[in-house]
Amino acid sequence: MESPISSGRYGHLTETGSFKVIEKERSHHSSIYGKIVDAYGRTVVADADVDMHVPRGCRFVPAPMPYFMRFHGSDGMHAGYLPGYPASHGCVRMPEQLAIAFFNAVEVGTPVRVFGRTARTNQYYRYGPQPQRGSWPWFRQPIGPQYEPRPQIYESRPVYP
Numbered sequence: 552m553e554s555p556i557s558s559g560r561y562g563h564l565t566e567t568g569s570f571k572v573i574e575k576e577r578s579h580h581s582s583i584y585g586k587i588v589d590a591y592g593r594t595v596v597a598d599a600d601v602d603m604h605v606p607r608g609c610r611f612v613p614a615p616m617p618y619f620m621r622f623h624g625s626d627g628m629h630a631g632y633l634p635g636y637p638a639s640h641g642c643v644r645m646p647e648q649l650a651i652a653f654f655n656a657v658e659v660g661t662p663v664r665v666f667g668r669t670a671r672t673n674q675y676y677r678y679g680p681q682p683q684r685g686s687w688p689w690f691r692q693p694i695g696p697q698y699e700p701r702p703q704i705y706e707s708r709p710v711y712p
Contacts, residue, residue: 552649552652552653552656554645554646554649554650554653555633555645555646555649556633556643556644556645557631557632557633557634557635557636557637557638557639557643557644558637558639558641558642558643558644559626559637559639559640559641559642560636560637560638560639560640561637563639563640563641564637564641565626565637565639565641565642565643565665566623566624566626566641566665567665567666567667568623568664568665569662569663569664570622570623570662570663570664570665571622571659571660571661571662571663572620572621572622572657572658572659572660572661572663573621573622573623573659574619574620574621574627574659575619575620575621575654575657575658575659576619576621577617577618577619577654578615578617579615579616579617579619579627579629580613580614580615580616581613581614581616581640582601582613582625583600583601583625583640584598584599584600584601584613584614584640585599585600585601585611585612585613585614586598586599586611586612586614587599587603587605587606587609587610587611587612588609588610588612589608589609590608590609595609599611601613616629616630616631616642617629617630617647617650618630618647618650618651618653618654620653620654620657620663622663622665623665625641626641626642626643627642627643628642628643628644628645628650628653628663629642629643629644629645629650630644630645630646630647630650630651631644631645631650632644633645633646643665
């Protein structure tokens with residue numbers, strides 16, 4: 552089986568070598584990384600870790616790591632966002648459908664060989680449904696009262712059948 556991936560970024564490189572799957576967890580959450588959100592669920596700090604100061608009224612939300620297959624220390628393979636370059640904290644991210652396929656195909660003890668580095672590409676994959684072309688924020692209509700459609704006023708006349 553093959554999959555595009557995103558591996559560990561600078562400072563969090565994915566350990567290379569030969570390992571074995573030592574744990575599988577369908578709905579895993581990171582014990583170290585996540586985000587800080589306010590009382591309304593709005594993200595305050597997108598790339599947070601558990602040691603960061605959490606402002607009053609906010610909380611730390613651990614990063615979801617669905618279809619997690621641990622192979623070394625805290626590193627594992629799981630479904631996640633693939634921006635087209637190394638971006639993780641050491642894990643190997645895969646598109647959701649491929650992570651599901653791997654998760655269903657491997658057992659604890661399955662050999663894992665980690666080698667090379669994530670090649671830079673123009674493609675990306677994110678966890679969950681993929682955005683449709685043109686859904687990027689810069690393709691959206693401008694926001695603000697000056698861009699709201701103005702109501703049109705029509706001359707009123709009686710309408711007869």
